[in-house]
Amino acid sequence: SMTIRNEIAEEVRHLSQKYGKVPGLAVVIVGNRKDSQGYVSMKRKACAEVAIKSLDIDLPEDVSQDDLIAEVHELNANPDVHGILVQLPLPKHINEEKVLSEISIEKDVDVFHPLNIGKLAMKGREPLFLPCTPKGCLELLSRSGISIKGKKAVMVGRSNIVGLPVSLLLLKADATVTLVHSHSHDPESIIREADIIIAAAGQAMMIKGSWIKPGAAVIDVGTNAIDDSSRKSGYRLVGDVDFQEACKVAGWVTPVPGGVGLMTVAMLLKIKNTVDGAKLSVLLQNKSCC
Ligand code: NAD
Numbered sequence: 001s002m003t004i005r006n007e008i009a010e011e012v013r014h015l016s017q018k019y020g021k022v023p024g025l026a027v028v029i030v031g032n033r034k035d036s037q038g039y040v041s042m043k044r045k046a047c048a049e050v051a052i053k054s055l056d057i058d059l060p061e062d063v064s065q066d067d068l069i070a071e072v073h074e075l076n077a078n079p080d081v082h083g084i085l086v087q088l089p090l091p092k093h094i095n096e097e098k099v100l101s102e103i104s105i106e107k108d109v110d111v112f113h114p115l116n117i118g119k120l121a122m123k124g125r126e127p128l129f130l131p132c133t134p135k136g137c138l139e140l141l142s143r144s145g146i147s148i149k150g151k152k153a154v155m156v157g158r159s160n161i162v163g164l165p166v167s168l169l170l171l172k173a174d175a176t177v178t179l180v181h182s183h184s185h186d187p188e189s190i191i192r193e194a195d196i197i198i199a200a201a202g203q204a205m206m207i208k209g210s211w212i213k214p215g216a217a218v219i220d221v222g223t224n225a226i227d228d229s230s231r232k233s234g235y236r237l238v239g240d241v242d243f244q245e246a247c248k249v250a251g252w253v254t255p256v257p258g259g260v261g262l263m264t265v266a267m268l269l270k271i272k273n274t275v276d277g278a279k280l281s282v283l284l285q286n287k288s289c290c
Contacts, residue, residue, distance in 0.1 A: 004139075004265065004268045004269070004272065005049060005050060005268055007272075008050045008052075008268065008271055008272050008275055009049070009050040009051065011275050011279070012050055012051050012052055012275055013051070015275070015278055015279065015282065016051075019282045021278055021281070021282055022051075022052065022053050022080075022278075023052045023053070023082050023083070023274050023275045023277065023278035024052065024053040024054070024055060024080045024081045024082055024083070024274070024278075025043070025047055025052060025053070025054050025055070025081075025082070025083040025084075025085065025109070025270070025271065025274040026054075026055040026056075026057060026075045026078075026081045026083070026084050026085070027040055027043055027044075027054060027055070027056050027057065027085045027087065028057045028059065028068075028071060028072070028075070028084065028085065028086045028087065029056065029057070029058055029059070029087045030059045030060075030061065030063055030068065030087070030090055030091060030094070031059075031060070031061035031091055032061070033089075036087045039087060040056065040087060042264075042267060043085070043267060043270070043271075044056070046264070046267045046268060046271055047271060050271060050275075052271060052274060052275065053080070055080075055081060057071060057075070059071065061091055062091075063094075065093070065094045065095060065098065065099065068090075068094060068099055069098075069099060069102050072084065072086070072099065072102045072103055073102065075107070076102075076103065076104040076107060079281070081107065082106075082107060082274050082275075082277035082278040082280075082281060083107055083109035083270070083271075083273055083274030083277050084103050084104075084107045084108070084109065085109065085110055085270065086099060086100060086103070086110075088161070097160075100112040100113065101113055101114060105128060106128065106277060106280060106281070107277055108128070108129065109129055109132075109270050109273035109274050109277060110131065110132060110270065110273075111127055111129050111130065111131035111132070111165070111273075112131075112160065112161070115127075116128065116129070116131075117160070117164070117165065117168075120165060120168050120169070120172075121168050123172075128276075128277075128280070129273040129276060129277070130169075130269070130273070131161075131165040131169075132266040132267070132269040132270045132273070133161070133162055133166075133221060133266045134162060134165040134166040134168075134169050135169065135266075135269050136265040136266040136269055137166055137169075137198055137219050137221065138166075138169050138170075138173065139265055139269075140219055140254065140265065141196070141217065141219070144217075144252060146196070146217045146252065148170060148173040148174065148175045148196065149173065149174040149175070150174060150175070150176070151175050151176070151195040151196055152175070152176050152178070152193055152194050152195045152196070153170045153175035153176065153177050153178070153194060153195065153196040153197075153198070154177075154178045154179075154180055154190060154191050154193070154194035154196070154197050154198070155167040155170065155177060155178070155179050155180070155198050155200070156180045156181075156187070156191065156197065156198065156199045156200065156201045156206075156207070156240065157180075157181065157199070157200035157201040157202070157221075157240075158179050158181045159200065162200035162221055163179065163181070163200050166198055166200065166221075167179050170196075170198075175196065178190055178193075178194075181201075182201075188210075188211050191207060191211045191212070192210075192211055192212070192213055193213065194213060194216055195213070195216055195217065196216065196217045196218075196219075197212065197216055197217070197218045197219070197241075198218075198219045198221065199218070199219070199220050199221060199222050199239065199240035199241050200221035200222060200240065201222060201240050202222055202223075202224060202240065203222065203224070203240050204222070204224040204226050204238050204239075204240070205224075205238055205239070205240070205241065205242040205243075206222075206240050206241075207240055207241040207242065207246070208242050208245055209242060209245025209246055209248055209249045210245075210249075212246055212249045212250050213249075214249050214250075214251075215250070215251040216249075216250050216251060216252075217250065217251055217252040217253075218241055218246055218250045218252065218253040218254065219253075219254050220239035220240055220241040220243070220253065220254050220255070220256050221239075221240070222238075222239045222240030222241070222256065223237055223239070223256060223257065224237065224238050224239070224240070225237055226238055237256060237257045238256060239254075239255070239256030241253065241256075243255055243256065
């Protein structure tokens with residue numbers, strides 16, 4: 001992640017010096033969930049490290065869907081903003097899909113817009129940006145020297161945010177891809193066939209050592225809080241994979257939390273998308289001058 005950070009900082013310097021443009025990332029946060037606040041402070045720190053501007057929009061828990069959408073429209077029109085993140089989950093009275101699809105495609109750095117997902121799915125097409133957590137998973141594989149082409153990959157979970165885009169990226173990387181989800185019969189025997197397992201089901205330690213083919217690569221995206229009375233907080237975070245067991249069987253497995261810092265990589269990729277957005281706006285501006 002140091003390399004990614006340096007690459008981004010270099011691009012920001014270039015953009016500011018050559019075009020006087022500082023990339024800006026807007027983060028919209030509704031209510032005051034503790035975990036969301038944590039993500040947001042991490043984002044702020046990551047932005048500061050590569051000298052991009054971050055703009056925080058804090059809205060109250062009871063904000064109406066219309067007011068939230070109006071805020072998104074304002075950010076769409078703001079020329080100093082090149083990336084917009086809406087921190088999920090949103091309160092129950094708001095339709096997440098509706099709000100996310102209002103973010104303009106050029107600023108959709110989280111890649112939640114249906115048109116971007118569509119482009120991700122099609123052979124020969126690319127979305128403007130790559131989705132961050134999914135791209136982070138593939139970066140982890142490639143930077144660890146694990147080849148994907150021709151391998152059997154099982155994606156556990158099919159959410160719009162993680163499972164679906166990861167499966168599409170794996171497919172584009174020429175894996176044979178199987179999706180396991182909450183309606184799958186006998187997930188255990190499907191998962192045991194996999195050379196590469198990516199877990200994003202949100203089910204604490206669901207995948208046992210005996211479910212893993214010896215030598216398989218396992219990426220655990222799941223982040224689940226479970227009770228732990230020995231901790232001051234009263235909880236600890238575990239993945240979707242039983243890490244202790246998996247270590248004995250897998251060739252390669254990512255711990256939760258931390259270790260490989262999946263979250264940090266994903267964060268940096270969001271910021272990279274913002275910088276790419278700023279470059280895009282420079283290009284568009286230059287075009288309209290000619
Ligand atoms: P989600 O709840 O939207 O989706 C869960 C998916 O898992 C669904 O498709 C569901 O069908 C499937 N599933 C549920 N139970 C299952 C079971 N028993 N067997 C097989 N499949 C099952 O969750 P999400 O937003 O995709 O997040 C998944 C996990 O990843 C969560 O723990 C979340 O906290 C974590 N997450 C981590 C990051 C990161 O960057 N580290 C980012 C996003 C999400």
